[in-house]
Amino acid sequence: MEKSVESDQDHECVIGAVPTCPDCGSDNVVKDAWAYWDPDVGAWCLRTVFDMCCCDECGKEMTPLWRKAE
Ligand SMILES: [Zn+2]
Numbered sequence: 001m002e003k004s005v006e007s008d009q010d011h012e013c014v015i016g017a018v019p020t021c022p023d024c025g026s027d028n029v030v031k032d033a034w035a036y037w038d039p040d041v042g043a044w045c046l047r048t049v050f051d052m053c054c055c056d057e058c059g060k061e062m063t064p065l066w067r068k069a070e
Helices: none
Strands: 017-020 029-038 043-055 065-068
Touching: 017 029
Parallel strands: none
Antiparallel strands: 017 065, 029 043
């Protein structure tokens, strides 16, 4: 199974910006991801983040718009 997690970093991590929903404008955006249990931390830790984005406000799957945080 090949994963291209690193390849989309250029438009994923915009420093000082927040992903927003193009439909309702909310910044309550969540991403599809896998987490693994880290016994040292005692919590679920992020392993892989997928391309799929979803707006927690209106529930739509979308490509987020990056907006500069105030
Ligand atoms: Zn929305």
